[in-house]
Amino acid sequence: MASFNRVILLGNLTRDPELRYIPSGMAVSDIGLAVNDRVKRNDQWVDETTFVDVTLWGRTAEVANEYLSKGSPVLIEGRLKLDTWEKDGQKRSKLKVIGEKMQMVGGKGAPGGSSRSGGGDYQDHQAEYSDSAPRQSSGPAMPPDDEIPF
Numbered sequence: 050m051a052s053f054n055r056v057i058l059l060g061n062l063t064r065d066p067e068l069r070y071i072p073s074g075m076a077v078s079d080i081g082l083a084v085n086d087r088v089k090r091n092d093q094w095v096d097e098t099t100f101v102d103v104t105l106w107g108r109t110a111e112v113a114n115e116y117l118s119k120g121s122p123v124l125i126e127g128r129l130k131l132d133t134w135e136k137d138g139q140k141r142s143k144l145k146v147i148g149e150k151m152q153m154v155g156g157k158g159a160p161g162g163s164s165r166s167g168g169g170d171y172q173d174h175q176a177e178y179s180d181s182a183p184r185q186s187s188g189p190a191m192p193p194d195d196e197i198p199f
Contacts (some may be wrong), residue, residue: 054111054128056146058101059154060084066105068114077150078110079103080117081150082125102145103127109151124152 058113066138070076082101103125105113127148134141190194 055126056129057124057126058082058084058103058146059124060101060122062117062119062123063100065118066110068110076107076110076114078105078113080105080113080122080123082136082146101151102143103148104145105148105151109148113151121155124154126152 060082063083066078066080068076068078080103082103084099084101086097086099088097111122125146125148127146127150130145132143132145132149176190
């Protein structure tokens with residue numbers, strides 16, 4: 050039986066990232082994401098917001114903690130995970146996202162767009178962060194700037 054578990058979300062942080070370290074030294078950050086959708090009901094457009102909990106690991110978690118804050122726009126790619134536990138004799142569960150890639154969106158003037166640590170320019174760090182192994186480029190290498198004909 051084939052299966053595919055992939056989630057791509059674009060939204061705004063509902064709170065500042067919460068960074069912690071597990072005993073092995075690995076960084077973990079929990080973020081809340083608000084994702085808006087516009088649907089038509091009774092001939093009127095209505096905005097719907099879905100709130101999603103996302104867990105980031107490793108360097109991605111540290112970058113989120115350093116550069117993102119409540120209101121920051123961010124794109125997350127990851128997978129769904131069902132957490133289950135028991136509390137007061139009742140089984141509970143929650144569906145969340147394990148973020149595998151994070152892309153900061155917006156610029157210096159965007160909400161939450163400046164660095165909380167005060168160092169560096171947000172736009173300098175507007176790259177994709179991922180804890181997966183680096184991929185080899187399949188295309189030709191780009192020529193140096195002084196060899197570009199335009």
